[in-house]
Amino acid sequence: MCGIALLVSGIRICLSSLNLDSISSSSKSHLVFSVDDLKAALQRRGPDSLGTMKLLLPLHSNSSNSTNYRVSSFNEESHVLDNGSDMPESFAEFVFLGATLQLRGVSPVCQPLMDSSRNVLVYNGEIFGGIEVGIHKNDTESLMQSLGNCCSCRSQEHRTTCDFNGQAKGSIVDVLSVIKGPWAIIYWQESSKTLWFGRDAFGRRSLLVHWPTMEDPRFLLSSVSPTSSRLQDSSFEVENGSSGIKFWEELSCGIYSMSVDVKKSDGSFHSEIKKHEWTNAMLKELIKWERVSIEPKPAELNFSHSRTSSAELDINSSSSVLAQNVLTALRESMLRRISLYNIYQALKETVPVAVLFSGGLDSMIIAALLDQCLDPNYEIDLLNVSFDGESAPDRVSAKIGLKELRRVAPLRRWRLVHIDADLSKLTWETKRVLSLINPANTYMDLNIGIALWLAARGEGWICKESNNETDEDKRVNYTSRARILLVGSGADEQCAGYGRHKTKYRHDSWLGLHKEMKLDMQRIWKRNLGRDDRCIADTGKEARFPFLDEDIIRTLLDIPLWEVADLDQPSGKGDKKILREVAHMLGLHNAAILPKRAIQFGSRIARESNRKNFGSNRAANQASAGSVVINVQSYFS
Structure with a gap:
């Protein structure tokens, strides 16, 4: 799956229970998005199929058991109209859209799905556990079956199995709470006339929301912000949501419901949106992100220091026990994300999986584990983007990393894909990424978005049949066709990889460090993952995050903080x-000592952006360029 969307009109929606800080409202100029705009945004991701389904609820249908409504569904092969009664004079309209990137199952699936009970599902995600998915089945179909078995009473507050018509059934919240893996969902439960929607607890799949306003009373959900085809003010700035008009916002992680009723006093549709608590106890603990041990006793810290100094020489020492637990969990996380029996068998690419690759610690660990878990007959693409040719720090470390991977995994065919870019020539690409990162709007967001989008697209060159990565005579153009892209997101947040973590530790010791890391994990959905998912998915790839596996998070939280990081030591x-320590166990001794370097700095796009927009790196630093909101008109002048 690569994207979902929903457009709801004709319902007066109450948002009071959500305690929203504010609802964005435009004044003179505002965006107007149509179904065609949403379809175009999903279509450009290159899905295997794109489907649309319209559900109409006539105003006289005021019974929860009524089936007197019209459904029309459309995909590229058929147009079906059911219950074809005359169009009611007044109705509520739900338009579901689903773009499918087929990665699992033996038969093609086109969303939206509708079952025999007229429940409707669009799902953007992967199920790696919690719900059984057969070897030859598609996870969306398996989820549809599980949701169809849920209780259909209209009480959304139950948290345990309830009795409905003599049958014990769980709730929709129960089902969604046990899913392991990234997901965003929109689901219509016909029997209760309830719309369910949400995203996983860590926000690994994007889902944007437009809450109803006076200017646009519709309710919209979308994996990505489309380009509006209808504007009061048709300027590019407004079109891309960069003028201060905030039409979209990131939907907070969680499960939401909207039950539709007819209010007798005015004879119109009304609904209240509610947010529900997760019912999975383990998941709730992960969301709290509380570590078992935060502050060490002096003896524990001294013992840890002594083990750190000897770890490189003796990986079988006691220091390796905790690292071995992490390595085991990471290997299992990787297996869940690339097991070939789960990959759609119609795929014939010689490279099914690629790695967003800088040659740094995180991407080297991912690449080495991928080699251990992937069929040896497959090649692996290592996607590396540079805005400074062969001189960018990430290009240098990528070539060194490739040599190390060839040493530890000599039988694997590795492809380092050199993706070279010139920021001054990326006008069209920059405009596209500006739309993708929306509602994010800073120069840092744009720089990261451009680098991710170019890397995920995979268009560059490789050195053919040569171990000399500087041999220009061996350069050939190459585009990676891998549809699964492994990304190292979450490693820095969980293991104190950012410079601000060291600063916080120096000022507030271990407890301050823990709070800063907790803050990072609890806002990663808003600051990073939604943006990154949108940029990568736009290229027809699916991002998967091994470090954000639920079991990895649990494993790291079970380790004392001073064993996860020791910020008294140098970078x-x-x-x-x-x-x-994990890298040493994998034989990646050079990668194990590399300092942290963010993609915007390692690829040198930040330097080029600073020169373009602020005149120099120094001026950009003085202006705190990373957090400055983009001025679109000056950017393209």
């Missing part, structure tokens, strides 16, 4: 200490 040693 490249104490930050992400536990992952550096």
Whole structure:
């Protein structure tokens, strides 16, 4: 799956129970999105299929058991109209859209799905556990079956199995709470006339929302912000949501419901949107992100220091026990994300999986584990983007990393894909990424978005049949066709990889460090993952995050903080200490000592952006360029 959307009109929606800080409202100029705009945004992602289904609820249908409504569904092969009664004079309208990137199952699936009970589902995600998915089945179809078995009473507050018509059934919240893996969902439960929607607890799949306003009373959900075809003010700035008009916002992680009723006093449709608590106890613990041990006793810290200094020489020492637990969990996380029996068998690519690759600690661990888990007959693409040719730090470390991977995995065919870019020539691409990162709107967001989008697209060159990555005579153009892209997101947040973590530790010691890391994990959905998912999915790829597996998060929280990171040590040693031990265990001794370098700096897009927009790096630093909101008109002048 690569994208979902919903447009709801004709219902007066109450949002009071959500306690929203504010609802964005435009004044003179505002965006107007149509179904065609949503379809175009999903279509450009290159899905295998794109389907649309319209559900109409006539105003006289005021019984929860009524089936007197019209459904029309459309995909590229058929047009079906059911219950074809005359169009009612007044009705509520739900338009569901689903773009499918087929990655699992033996038969093609086109969303939206409708079952025999007239429940409707569009789902963008992967199920790696919690719900059984057969070897030859598609996870969306399996989820549809599980949701169809849920209780259809109209009480959305139950938290345990309830008795409905003599049958014990769980709730929709129960089903969604046990899913392991990234997901965003929109589901219509016909028997209760209830719309369910939401995204996983860590926000690994994007879902944007437009809450109803006076200017646009419709309710919209979408995996991505489309380009509006209808504007009061048709300027590019407004079109891309960069003028201060905030039409979309990231939907907060969680499960929401909207039950539709007819209010007798005015004879119109009314609904209240409610947010529900997760019912999975383990998941609730992960969301709280509380560590078992935060502040060490002096003896524990001294013992840890002694083990850190000897870890490189003796990986069988006691220091390796905790790292071995992490390595085991990471290997299982990787297996869940690339097991070939789960990959749609119609795929014939010689490279089914690629790695967003800088040659740094995180991407090297991912690449080495991928080699251990992937059929040896497959090649692996390592996608590396540079805005400074062969001189960018990430290009240098990628070539060194490739040599190390060839040493530890000599039988694997590795492809380092050199993706070279010139920021001054990326006008069209920049405009596209500006739309993709929306509602994010800073220069840092744009720089990261451009780098991710170019890397995921995979268009570059490789050195054919040569171990010399600088041999220009061996350069050939190459585009990666892998549809699964492994990304190292979450490693820095969980293992104290950012510079601000060291600053926080120096000022507030271990407890301050823990709070800063907790804050990072609890806002990663808003600051990082939605943006990154939109940029990567736009290229027809699906991002998968091994470090954000639920079991990885649990494993790391079970490790004392001083064993995860030792920020008294220099950069490249104490930050992400536990992952550096994992790298040593994998034989990645050079990668184990590399310092942290963010993609915008390692690829040197930040430097080029600073020169373009602020005149120099120094001026950009003085202006705190990373957090500055983009001025679109000056950017393209």
